[in-house]
Amino acid sequence: MLDLALRGGLVVTPEGVREGDVGFEGGMVAEVGAVGRARAERDVRGLYVLPGLIDVHVHFNEPGRTHWEGFATGSAALAAGGGTLFAEMPLNAHPPLLRAADFHAKVAAAAALSRTDFALWGGLTPDNLEHLAELAELGVVGFKAFMCPSGIPEFRAADDETLFEGLTRAAMLGLPVAVHAESAAITGALAARARAAGGRGVRDYLASRPPVAELEAVSRALYLAEAAGAEVHLVHLSTARATQLVAAARARGVRASCETCPHYLLFTDEDAARLGAPLKCAPPVRSAAERQALLGALCAGEVDLVASDHSPAPPELKASEDAFAVWGGVSGVQTTRAALLSLGLTLPEVARLTAAAPAARFRLPRKGRLAPGMDADVTLLDLSATTTFTPENLLTRHKVSPYVGRTLPGRVVATYGRGRLLFEAGAPPTLPPVTGRFVRPTAERTP
Numbered sequence: 001m002l003d004l005a006l007r008g009g010l011v012v013t014p015e016g017v018r019e020g021d022v023g024f025e026g027g028m029v030a031e032v033g034a035v036g037r038a039r040a041e042r043d044v045r046g047l048y049v050l051p052g053l054i055d056v057h058v059h060f061n062e063p064g065r066t067h068w069e070g071f072a073t074g075s076a077a078l079a080a081g082g083g084t085l086f087a088e089m090p091l092n093a094h095p096p097l098l099r100a101a102d103f104h105a106k107v108a109a110a111a112a113l114s115r116t117d118f119a120l121w122g123g124l125t126p127d128n129l130e131h132l133a134e135l136a137e138l139g140v141v142g143f144k145a146f147m148c149p150s151g152i153p154e155f156r157a158a159d160d161e162t163l164f165e166g167l168t169r170a171a172m173l174g175l176p177v178a179v180h181a182e183s184a185a186i187t188g189a190l191a192a193r194a195r196a197a198g199g200r201g202v203r204d205y206l207a208s209r210p211p212v213a214e215l216e217a218v219s220r221a222l223y224l225a226e227a228a229g230a231e232v233h234l235v236h237l238s239t240a241r242a243t244q245l246v247a248a249a250r251a252r253g254v255r256a257s258c259e260t261c262p263h264y265l266l267f268t269d270e271d272a273a274r275l276g277a278p279l280k281c282a283p284p285v286r287s288a289a290e291r292q293a294l295l296g297a298l299c300a301g302e303v304d305l306v307a308s309d310h311s312p313a314p315p316e317l318k319a320s321e322d323a324f325a326v327w328g329g330v331s332g333v334q335t336t337r338a339a340l341l342s343l344g345l346t347l348p349e350v351a352r353l354t355a356a357a358p359a360a361r362f363r364l365p366r367k368g369r370l371a372p373g374m375d376a377d378v379t380l381l382d383l384s385a386t387t388t389f390t391p392e393n394l395l396t397r398h399k400v401s402p403y404v405g406r407t408l409p410g411r412v413v414a415t416y417g418r419g420r421l422l423f424e425a426g427a428p429p430t431l432p433p434v435t436g437r438f439v440r441p442t443a444e445r446t447p
């Protein structure tokens with residue numbers, strides 16, 4: 001007998017939408033279609049039933065900067081946006097995750113506080129090449145490197161030599177390297193020049209990180225990965241041309257993938273000038289023409305997946321009049337699917353970009369699809385409703401976000417993680433306490 005039957009929903013897979021039931025048993029999907037008897041029933045007629053969102057790029061900043069976000073609030077906000085798993089970046093926490101000794105405190109905190117399941121990225125910096133193997137052993141999904149300053153002094157940028165050596169080692173360990181690709185030489189020189197001339201405005205900041213800084217660094221990362229025989233994942237691409245560089249590299253056999261973020265698809269430089277600090281990020285949001293081209297690349301299948309790059313900070317770090325001094329990072333862990341739906345993407349496309357593709361790319365076992373034997377990670381979505389995001393319904397620790405005041409399509413009615421209720425719209429915030437589990441990637445498949 002099933003534990004729970006969701007009856008009569010519109011079940012979404014990357015292949016399409018079919019009316020049917022979904023049955024849970026022992027935390028897994030047991031049946032899809034017409035399912036048998038269950039101890040509990042939920043009528044979900046008229047609701048879309050999607051695989052839980054997987055966000056492979058968040059900064060929850062715990063331990064050490066829990067006052068910036070933390071696992072408890074970050075994962076609650078993720079679940080409220082339909083999310084069931086996140087992969088957390090190694091930086092902004094203190095210490096950053098650079099060696100085995102940093103791992104245990106982080107896993108303990110996440111296992112105690114996270115509502116959703118979680119995976120972890122290790123770091124790749126000039127300080128920890130000798131520690132990549134021990135991090136792989138502990139189950140990180142890959143290694144994150146910055147080609148420019150990260151904003152966190154204790155997480156140093158990888159010079160080309162470090163990146164090449166790190167890629168070589170990662171290849172031997174069977175893990176990908178995720179790269180923040182902006183040229184330090186270009187952005188550093190342009191920022192110094194602007195500041196010397198007294199530039200402090202949003203436009204000055206945007207001009208200091210032009211598309212060519214991304215394109216040059218993406219090209220370099222792809223060449224280094226190719227020479228090292230490594231898997232490389234280009235994070236938060238902000239231009240269509242960068243996604244095309246990745247697609248071209250893949251066509252010549254480089255094991256490369258890429259992601260973009262909702263803020264590059266929804267917002268432009270005009271919005272940055274108007275909204276200021278909530279929309280400051282690196283790379284920055286682009287012109288309307290660049291935004292349109294990136295959306296075209298996404299629709300043409302040149303982007304593997306979408307992640308939030310949720311990187312919040314306390315309001316006082318988002319308050320300076322100097323655009324260069326403001327913390328760079330967008331708070332968006334709760335809004336990814338609403339944002340994608342506002343762009344006209346179909347539900348199967350959304351399910352692919354936010355669940356099936358990230359699970360497959362990072363080899364997350366039993367995640368990303370609604371099928372028998374997979375984890376019962378499910379979002380119930382009412383597409384006849386909209387959501388207006390407010391400081392009250394955003395469950396993040398801080399409420400500085402470019403999405404505040406925006407009305408976007410759909411309303412998350414409930415989220416289940418391994419069959420347990422993680423979020424229920426309208427329910428008091430005291431849902432039964434549940435915590436997530438650490439997810440390690442499966443071994444690389446031999447070709």
Ligand SMILES: NC(=O)N[C@H]1NC(=O)NC1=O
Pocket residue numbers: 059091092150151152180280281282283309311328329330
């Ligand atoms: N350190 C950190 O979170 N940086 C992120 N913020 C941002 O806007 N881009 C990033 O890489």
Ligand SMILES: [Zn+2]
Pocket residue numbers: 180235236282
């Ligand atoms: Zn980054």
Ligand SMILES: [Zn+2]
Pocket residue numbers: 057058059089309311
């Ligand atoms: Zn990031």
